Amino acid sequence: MTKLVAGIDIGGTNTVFALVDERGTVHNCRTFPTEKYSVFDEYISALSQGIRALSSELDIPHEIAGIGIGAPNGNYYTGCVDSAANLRWKGVLHFAEKIKAHFEGIPVVLTNDANAAAIGEMIYGGAREMKNFVVITLGTGLGSGFVVNGEVMYGHDGFAGEFGHVSYMRNSRQCGCGRKGCLETFVSAPGLKRNIFELLATENHPSILRDIPFSQLSAKKIAEAAVEGDIIAKMAFEMTGRILGEMLSDLVAFTVPEAIFLFGGVAKSGDLILEPTRRHMEANLLSLWKGKVKLLISSLDENNAAVLGAAALAWKALIND
Amino acid sequence: MTKLVAGIDIGGTNTVFALVDERGTVHNCRTFPTEKYSVFDEYISALSQGIRALSSELDIPHEIAGIGIGAPNGNYYTGCVDSAANLRWKGVLHFAEKIKAHFEGIPVVLTNDANAAAIGEMIYGGAREMKNFVVITLGTGLGSGFVVNGEVMYGHDGFAGEFGHVSYMRNSRQCGCGRKGCLETFVSAPGLKRNIFELLATENHPSILRDIPFSQLSAKKIAEAAVEGDIIAKMAFEMTGRILGEMLSDLVAFTVPEAIFLFGGVAKSGDLILEPTRRHMEANLLSLWKGKVKLLISSLDENNAAVLGAAALAWKALIND
Numbered sequence: 001m002t003k004l005v006a007g008i009d010i011g012g013t014n015t016v017f018a019l020v021d022e023r024g025t026v027h028n029c030r031t032f033p034t035e036k037y038s039v040f041d042e043y044i045s046a047l048s049q050g051i052r053a054l055s056s057e058l059d060i061p062h063e064i065a066g067i068g069i070g071a072p073n074g075n076y077y078t079g080c081v082d083s084a085a086n087l088r089w090k091g092v093l094h095f096a097e098k099i100k101a102h103f104e105g106i107p108v109v110l111t112n113d114a115n116a117a118a119i120g121e122m123i124y125g126g127a128r129e130m131k132n133f134v135v136i137t138l139g140t141g142l143g144s145g146f147v148v149n150g151e152v153m154y155g156h157d158g159f160a161g162e163f164g165h166v167s168y169m170r171n172s173r174q175c176g177c178g179r180k181g182c183l184e185t186f187v188s189a190p191g192l193k194r195n196i197f198e199l200l201a202t203e204n205h206p207s208i209l210r211d212i213p214f215s216q217l218s219a220k221k222i223a224e225a226a227v228e229g230d231i232i233a234k235m236a237f238e239m240t241g242r243i244l245g246e247m248l249s250d251l252v253a254f255t256v257p258e259a260i261f262l263f264g265g266v267a268k269s270g271d272l273i274l275e276p277t278r279r280h281m282e283a284n285l286l287s288l289w290k291g292k293v294k295l296l297i298s299s300l301d302e303n304n305a306a307v308l309g310a311a312a313l314a315w316k317a318l319i320n321d
Numbered sequence: 322m323t324k325l326v327a328g329i330d331i332g333g334t335n336t337v338f339a340l341v342d343e344r345g346t347v348h349n350c351r352t353f354p355t356e357k358y359s360v361f362d363e364y365i366s367a368l369s370q371g372i373r374a375l376s377s378e379l380d381i382p383h384e385i386a387g388i389g390i391g392a393p394n395g396n397y398y399t400g401c402v403d404s405a406a407n408l409r410w411k412g413v414l415h416f417a418e419k420i421k422a423h424f425e426g427i428p429v430v431l432t433n434d435a436n437a438a439a440i441g442e443m444i445y446g447g448a449r450e451m452k453n454f455v456v457i458t459l460g461t462g463l464g465s466g467f468v469v470n471g472e473v474m475y476g477h478d479g480f481a482g483e484f485g486h487v488s489y490m491r492n493s494r495q496c497g498c499g500r501k502g503c504l505e506t507f508v509s510a511p512g513l514k515r516n517i518f519e520l521l522a523t524e525n526h527p528s529i530l531r532d533i534p535f536s537q538l539s540a541k542k543i544a545e546a547a548v549e550g551d552i553i554a555k556m557a558f559e560m561t562g563r564i565l566g567e568m569l570s571d572l573v574a575f576t577v578p579e580a581i582f583l584f585g586g587v588a589k590s591g592d593l594i595l596e597p598t599r600r601h602m603e604a605n606l607l608s609l610w611k612g613k614v615k616l617l618i619s620s621l622d623e624n625n626a627a628v629l630g631a632a633a634l635a636w637k638a639l640i641n642d
Contacts, residue, residue, distance in 0.1 A: 132477040146575075148469045148476075155577025156453040156611070162574040177607055244490065252468075253483040254575050256476025257524050262333075275485065286486050286498055292478070 002062040005318070006051050007311030009116075010034060010071040010095075012086030013198035015047060018304075019054055019064070020311035027062075027306055028054050041098070048102035048305035067108045068314030069095060070116030070306055085176070109317045113137065113306065114161065116154050117263050118221040119299070119316055120309030126261060126299040133257045134299065135147035135189060136163065136244075138266035138273075141176075142184035142191070148256055153255075163251060164188065168243060174301025187244045189219040189265045195236045207232035223269035237269070241276025248277065249284035252293055262277045263305065267297050326639070327372050328632030329439075331355060331416075332486060333407030336368060336528045337476040337627075340375055340385070341632035345445035346384075347625055349375050360418070361410040369423035370631025383463040388429045389635030390416060391437030391627055395591035398479035402432045417626070425466045428535055434458065434627065436473050438465025438584050438619070441630030445558070447582060447620040454578045456619065457484065457565075459587035459594075463498075467576055474576075476521055484572060485509070490534065508565045510540040510586045517543060528553035545591040558590070569598065570605035580615035584626065586620055 003018060004027060008187060010015040018029035030050055037043035055064060066197040071264040072084040079096025081087065094153060096108045111119070118135040127135075131150040137143040142164030153160050164184035164252065165177055173185035185191055196209055197215065207230050225233035255303045266273055285293070300308060325348060329338040332355060339350035358364035376385060393405040400417025402408065407548055417429045432440070439456040442448040448456075451473040458464040463485030467474040474481050483507035486498055494515060496508035506512055516537065517530055528551050533542065546554035554592060587594055599616045606614070616628060 010564075068344040074610040130477075132481075148474050149472050151470050152578060153469050156451075157577055157610075159609060160453075160575070160577040162607065165574045166571045167567070167605070170605075179605070179607070241326060246488070250487045251575075253482070253486045254572075255474060255476055258477040284488070284500070286483065286500070289478075 002060055003065040003066060004062045005066040005128065006054075006064055006197075006313035007307040007309070007314065008047070008067065008069045009306035009310050010069065012072070015287075016307050017047065017051055017054065018307040018311065019058060019062070020207035020308065020317055024308060026307065027058055027060070029307065030054055035088060037086065040093060043104060044098045044102070047062045048073060048099060056272040064103070066318050067103060067106060068116070068310040068312065068317070069079070069099070069110040070310040071095060071110060071114050072113060074110045074112040075158035076109070076111040076152070076154050076206060078117065094277070107314070107317055109313050111313055112143070114143030114145040115154075115304060116145070116309030116313055117300070118147055118152060118242045119312040120300050120305055121261055121298060122147055123307055123315055124300065125311035126296060127259065130258045132255065133259045133261065134255065135261045136187055138194050138262060139264040139265040140189055142188045146169060158264055173286065181190045183243070183247055187240055187247070190209065192219050192222055192236060192240050192266060193217050196232060197234050199235050199239065200312060203219070203232060203235065209233060219265050219269065223272055226269075226272050237272045238276045241273055242280045243282025244273075245277045246284050248295070252285060252289055256289065259296055261296050263298035263300070268302070270297060323381055323553065324386040325383045326387040326389060326632050326635035327385055328599070328628040328630070328635065329368070329388065329390045330631050331626035333393070334425065337628050338368065338375065338442065339628040339632065340379060340383070341629065343636055345629060347628065348379055348381070351375055356409060359409065360405050361414060363636050365419045365423070369420060381474055383466070385427060385638050387629040388420060388424060388427060389437070389636035389638070390420070390429070390431040390632065391434050391631040391634065392416060392431060393434060395433040396479035397430070397432040397436065397473070397475050400429070415533075428551040428635070428638055430634050432634055433464070434474075435464030436466040437630030437634055438621070438626060439468055439473060439619050439630075441555045442582055442619060442637055443468055443625055444633035445621065445629055447617060448580065449581045453576065454580045454582065455572065455576065456582045456584055458585040459509055459583060460585040464511045469576060487568065489568060498553055504568055505563070508561055508568070511586060513543055513557060513561050514538050515539050516560045517553060520553050520556050520560065524553060524556065526552040530554060544593055547590075547593050558593045559597045561587075562594055563601045564599025565594075566598045567605050569602045569616070573606060573610050577610065578614060580617055580621045583617035584621070589623070591618060
């Protein structure tokens with residue numbers, strides 16, 4: 001009988017779940033709209049039924065050995081999601097406990113998206129032999145998952161690794177967290193957009209981006225403009241890479257990872273972001289570490305990465321038991 | 322037969338070593354001048370003889386079960402000290418291996434001063450029940466030892482936790498590391514002095530510190546002036562505490578420690594540094610962590626702390642085996 005785990009990726013719009021084996025093969029996968037459910041318990045019931053349906057449709061003999069959940073603001077210690085801005089249910093949501101009630105005797109573990117990505121990288125991706133590394137997710141925010149001594153660093157309260165809310169420049173750009181100048185206001189998909197608009201304000205170069213309103217601009221459009229040689233777009237990647245590179249040189253002084261993996265929307269632009277980030281990181285590193293820390297794009301398939309991370313979390317919990 | 326370990330604290334001027342039991346009692350202790358020995362191997366022989374002498378003088382039946390060494394730039398993984406600015410022997414020094422040759426069959430472990438202080442705090446001090454905490458040493462530099470998931474964070478190369486070389490303000494004050502604007506140029510005993518001289522340059526307040534040349538100023542004199550009401554001295558503690566507090570709020574976003582312990586010369590000034598540091602840390606923390614991270618002065622006795630830390634390192638290695 002094949003052992004499988006269910007990996008669940010909870011997003012504000014959609015929930016994706018899949019049955020995954022120990023080698024990272026996704027046997028089957030399904031998506032349903034998170035935002036359709038106004039009552040949290042109804043959402044949990046639908047999700048649990050969905051997993052059972054996935055299992056009964058699968059034509060190989062198997063058992064579900066564990067369930068892993070990646071969720072915004074997910075806390076590994078408590079199994080709860082606490083005031084996630086992108087979910088319609090408010091307050092503290094007892095995700096792991098509620099799912100567990102539907103799957104008696106099966107371990108259920110939960111963590112946030114960036115930690116799930118880090119575990120995915122460790123179990124299935126480019127960090128398989130590594131004991132110390134970081135995954136930086138560059139999407140609507142900047143998330144980070146740290147692995148230290150072979151274990152995810154959860155910190156005292158389960159919320160460690162908020163690199164996006166380390167200050168880049170105090171009292172500057174307004175951050176969603178209520179403070180000003182957090183790194184994610186400069187480095188993330190919206191951060192890249194804000195960099196474009198700052199450059200459009202300070203520079204006089206012609207740019208096709210002058211014809212696109214803020215609300216319709218995306219990291220993808222900026223990358224396309226840069227590839228076509230748009231000076232402002234290229235300057236924005238240089239600026240974003242400089243800021244990220246400087247801050248990564250500080251990150252290295254904290255945890256000294258063997259590698260730093262970039263993941264998510266902005267990382268898709270590949271060398272456009274990687275090259276300036278690496279150059280500025282190297283220029284700012286303590287000489288001890290120059291040329292020694294790998295900066296890589298995540299090797300996980302973007303389409304499956306989130307559920308793979310969640311599945312890897314479940315596998316890791318089973319291995320540790 | 323009582324099991325004891327030898328704790329060795331290697332400083333540029335003096336080497337202190339002691340026999341310590343599992344409860345942290347220092348049975349006997351000795352000091353000899355590090356700088357007297359121009360040949361490294363002669364220093365190692367003298368140190369080893371010293372430990373044997375300490376052991377033979379002790380009138381309780383005992384065995385030496387392990388040896389722990391705290392050294393500037395000490396690397397836990399390699400047991401080496403690499404280009405320590407304060408030691409007269411240059412290049413890579415195989416400390417642990419050389420000591421081991423004198424004590425066959427006894428485990429010898431080495432780490433840097435700040436990590437030894439963290440382990441001392443964990444085994445004998447205020448962090449006894451803690452799995453996640455940081456010790457910040459404020460002396461001639463700013464060192465840091467991080468404990469994550471109950472283990473010291475050594476990073477990929479053994480040199481993790483260089484909080485003193487995280488950038489506070491890029492391209493500002495010259496740091497001994499060759500870069501500019503590292504935190505320790507603002508927060509450390511020399512950092513405090515530099516803050517005084519910056520304030521003497523920018524402010525017009527009368528101050529007794531205007532009569533003391535830079536070379537003769539010390540953290541102790543600045544603390545005494547502040548206690549006597551000297552405005553510049555008080556402003557310098559406010560400035561130092563603001564900078565440290567701001568940077569600690571970023572440190573919390575990385576590792577979320579349960580507590581941050583301050584240790585070393587500047588920490589001796591107590592509330593003068595603690596109060597502004599705590600106030601500015603709280604003001605800058607993500608709301609999630611406000612009021613939740615303890616900021617404390619180390620509870621280890623300053624006179625014994627370094628050898629206790631080194632001894633604790635040896636005990637920790639014995640426990641883990």
